[in-house]
Amino acid sequence: MVQTKRQLHLNLFLTGMGHHEASWRHPGSETGNNLKLSHYVKFAKKAEEAKFDSLFLADRYAVSRQGAKYGLQGGIEPLTLLSALAAVTENIGLIATVSTSFNEPYNVARRFASLDHISNGRAGWNIITSGTDGEAQNFHFKKIPSHGLRYEKAREFLEVTSKLWDSWEDDAIIADQEAGIFADDQKVHEIHHKGKFFAVRGPLNIPRSPQGRPVLVQAGSSADGIDFAGQYAEVVFTAQQTLEDAQRFYQEIKARATAFGRSPESVKVLPGICPIIGKTEEEAREKEAQLHHYTNTEFSLHQLSNRVGVDLSAYPLDGPLPPLPATDGHQSRTKLIQELALRENLSIKQLLLRLAGGRGHYTIAGTPTQVADLLEKWFENKAADGFNIMPQLMREGLDDFITYVIPILQERGLFRKEYAGTLLREHLGLKRPDTDTINLSAHA
Amino acid sequence: MVQTKRQLHLNLFLTGMGHHEASWRHPGSETGNNLKLSHYVKFAKKAEEAKFDSLFLADRYAVSRQGAKYGLQGGIEPLTLLSALAAVTENIGLIATVSTSFNEPYNVARRFASLDHISNGRAGWNIITSGTDGEAQNFHFKKIPSHGLRYEKAREFLEVTSKLWDSWEDDAIIADQEAGIFADDQKVHEIHHKGKFFAVRGPLNIPRSPQGRPVLVQAGSSADGIDFAGQYAEVVFTAQQTLEDAQRFYQEIKARATAFGRSPESVKVLPGICPIIGKTEEEAREKEAQLHHYTNTEFSLHQLSNRVGVDLSAYPLDGPLPPLPATDGHQSRTKLIQELALRENLSIKQLLLRLAGGRGHYTIAGTPTQVADLLEKWFENKAADGFNIMPQLMREGLDDFITYVIPILQERGLFRKEYAGTLLREHLGLKRPDTDTINLSAHA
Secondary structure, eight states, X not given: OOOOSOOOEEEEEOOSSOSSTTGGGSTTSOGGGTTOHHHHHHHHHHHHHTTOSEEEEOOOSOOOHHHHHTTOOOOSOHHHHHHHHHTTOSSSEEEEEEESSSSOHHHHHHXXXXXXXXXXXXXXXXXXXXXXXXXXXXTTOSSOOOHHHHHHHHHHHHHHHHHHHTSBOTTOEEEETTTTEEEOXXXXXXXXXXXXXXXXXXXXXXXXXXXXXXXXXXXXXXXXXXXXXXXHOSEEEEOOSSHHHHHHHHHHHHHHHXXXXXXXXXXXXXXXXXXEEOSSHHHHHHHHHHHHHTOOHHHHHHHHHHHHTSOGGGSOTTSBOOOOOOOSSOHHHHHHHHHHHHHTTOBHHHHHHXXXXXXXXXXXXXXXXXXXXXXXXXXXXXXXSEEEEOOSSTTHHHHHIIIIIHHHHHHTTOSOSSOSOSSHHHHHTOOOOOOOHHHHHTTO | OOOOSOOOEEEEEOOSSOSSTTGGGSTTSOGGGTTOHHHHHHHHHXXXXXXXXXXXXXXXXXXXHHHHHTTOOOOSOHHHHHHHHHTTOSSSEEEEEEESSSSOHHHHHHHHHHHHHHTTSOEEEEEEOOOOHHHHTTXXXXXXXXXXHHHHHHHHHHHHHHHHHTSBOTTOEEEETTTTEEEOGGGBOXXXXXXXXXXXXXXXXXXXXXXXXXXEEEOOOSHHHHHHHHXXXXXXXXXXXXXXXXXXXXXXXXXXXXXXXXXXXXXEEEEEEEEEEOSSHHHHHHHHHHHHHTOOHHHHHXXXXXXXXXXXXXXXXXXXXXXXXXXXXXXXXXXXXXXXXXHTTOBHHHHHHHHHTTTTSEEEEEOHHHHHHHHHHHHHTTSOSEEEEOOSSTTHHHHHIIIIIHHHHHHTTOSOSSOXXXXXXXXXXXXXXXXXXXXXXXXX
């Protein structure tokens, strides 16, 4: 089939129980399997069979005792789990979240190059700067460093990892057994990076990987985040509550990339969508109500307080969200939550339920056609290049999306029926980066 | 079968090409597959079928341009590769090397807990402090920190990771879906660690793993190293050149463990053995000569110079090893190399060949019976609880050991024919550690 239409991209936001914060309490979840590899193998294989572009694992570097009490057990470290899934899948992309605030660039560059090698070119890195004091306190900080400082460090971190990924040129390996020359040492480069945060000599201790560099993914939507995405990101995950906001954000990202000398197609914008699917809209709404029924107000309030950086337990539940001060944490999400509460005139209690399934991402309870229509509308109206699909309940939400929504998208010619390539870059229509030899040539 | 005899333990030192430094040049190696997962899956499955206790991946945090030229390409990061192998094996232990000098304890504790979960209790950590300037320079140091300082940091690192692994008690998880209580928060602990090197609040963001803690492995044989092993190690890898030295070391490790209030059985000593196996001794020696034939003197000298911290290219190849100054690098290996050169009266050139296959580990070229006799002798004479088997050429060396030596050991009642348990701890006869609640109770 010759594909004449632009194709949308689908990423699965992989969780053990579901994206709804109370999903683990639902009888349909398999709470006891949350730390078992077999549980995730099952989901990964389903998603690959359905031709998703990629799987993605979010991450946080802390769990609180109260979080543990109410179901936030933390989980398997993303690169560990995705490395295991690389061994039992063949095509689907594998996107791991790793923070630039609590890691060394040499280690991170190497681990992504390693995943890219063992998966034959399917690695992606969701770059985060992390935004909570609870995380910072596991890494010798008293408080999370300021938003600006975190992004400054992230930019230097990416500069270092990019140099390291390029430190072995693509044709550096000769492997002449007879002559005894493994690599052309003129094509293996020390990087001699010295910056404000890092000093790294290089070269990386692993040759360049199938994709050259992992696909770079980013989700910050603050001014710093958008700037960073414009410079580096090839995929942008984002939370958007209205078509208009999504269009504005889409336009902003493409413009920012252009300003950095990149083509608008070199960065794909994937808003998060948290669907609940029913044969009828009523059935979908009943499913949603059942999930909402399991929420715990105390816990939801604790979560929201953490997210916006204000202890909301001091405010009446039936009253409005108080004005939120400027935060050094997750700026764009805080702004989105404020606007959502104001636009829909929600009390704190109503807001908690509104956020339970999507935490700010777009939620929809509807029929397969309603969900497909939504995706098509956003996709065709320059609000999205595809979507980050976040099933609220695993496995039912994933099964429903695969069984009922994907075939509609395929019928409409919007989504692949077969993988066209093997690299994640190929699924996404992204080019393989050349080595930045200008950057390195001084250090041969 | 009732096993009446004490059983020896076998670990496979896993490499892509072989432990001999020139193995990649041998026509029998598969140099082009060194970064392919399928290559290692094949070896891991063979080793599991042969009932090895475990696989082990060594590691270094740097590669030099000259190293790259002559075949040291670096390789897949150990936890990445072992996570992938966890998905395609069921019983064999998975031991990854991670340095305490270039990582954060929170990340390391979590990654090993994650590997232990996804492998159903097969994770081991080979703890290294790293010993070269080349590695330090990839992590903002000018030179490698002093030997004493590295071990001081390692001890605090282990204190932190141990607290983190214990921060969720074994029965912390309730998972009461109806009541909405996932964990008993009285059994999830912040650790509030504040030390010279690290400040970590905890708890860990993953519940306690099947083995409680990964099996702790260590290979330092300096005074600091032995002290560290006595306190923490459950498996000790070591390079020993004579039965007498191995016996002395064995005795020292057991005594040191006893001094720390541990039983001598709680730490297993596994010297490295690099076998080359032939149907006759002559055939084995021919195989060894063929591997030696591929060595490159310039490269071997570069390697040895790095290892002992002295540029040996300034000395005549046919002359003796010069006196070596005290090093802040790999102290015990430097001492072993000096003693070996002196005992066997070797020129530098002869020493290079002597080290090519084992880098200080015991090499033997002989028949299957000769190899089995050696292992039995060391095992029965309190020089070893088992061995770290380092095939000099992959895959031939591994195949020969499995096909010809293991059956002899099994016939002699020295090695298992079936796995008796599923945890790596069970293979090794090590008990599962309790949570150290005394340590944590103050911080409920």
